[in-house]
Amino acid sequence: MSTTTPTLSAPNLATEFPRSPRETLGGYVIATRTLDKCRAAVAGTLGDYHFDCPLDNLFFEFTGITADSFKEKVATGASDEEMAAWIEEHSNVEKKIDAIKWNNDLRYKRISEMPDELQEFLEGYIAEYIPKNKVVYYWFDVYDIEEERI
Numbered sequence: 001m002s003t004t005t006p007t008l009s010a011p012n013l014a015t016e017f018p019r020s021p022r023e024t025l026g027g028y029v030i031a032t033r034t035l036d037k038c039r040a041a042v043a044g045t046l047g048d049y050h051f052d053c054p055l056d057n058l059f060f061e062f063t064g065i066t067a068d069s070f071k072e073k074v075a076t077g078a079s080d081e082e083m084a085a086w087i088e089e090h091s092n093v094e095k096k097i098d099a100i101k102w103n104n105d106l107r108y109k110r111i112s113e114m115p116d117e118l119q120e121f122l123e124g125y126i127a128e129y130i131p132k133n134k135v136v137y138y139w140f141d142v143y144d145i146e147e148e149r150i
Contacts, residue, residue, distance in 0.1 A: 014047030026087030064092035
């Protein structure tokens with residue numbers, strides 16, 4: 001493993017937000033956010049966020065990439081562009097249309113379409129953390145409203 005220290009590109013998630021789960025990296029939603037959290041984990045600046053969480057695992061499970069291999073590559077200090085190329089090389093998704101459909105399913109997933117346990121969790125979470133004047137239309141809205149992007 002390289003001795004390059006990635007802290008220069010690592011966000012401090014104790015004081016700033018990771019990027020939106022809607023942003024793509026290597027052709028996949030969630031990947032950019034996962035990268036931000038992984039960089040912060042490597043740098044020790046994760047704050048209250050978690051790397052290798054259920055959201056990250058959606059990306060890992062779909063692509064066949066492991067959290068450990070992803071973290072190992074991130075620890076080399078790889079740039080966004082290098083990580084995108086690495087993801088494209090290591091993903092087991094063969095057809096671009098499959099990634100597009102997966103992205104769109106997640107981008108436009110309504111809370112009512114989620115598993116019961118997540119609906120139950122989000123029912124309380126939204127009431128506690130989302131301002132009353134904001135409307136959650138899709139699952140990713142929860143992140144983007146809470147982190148003041150919309």
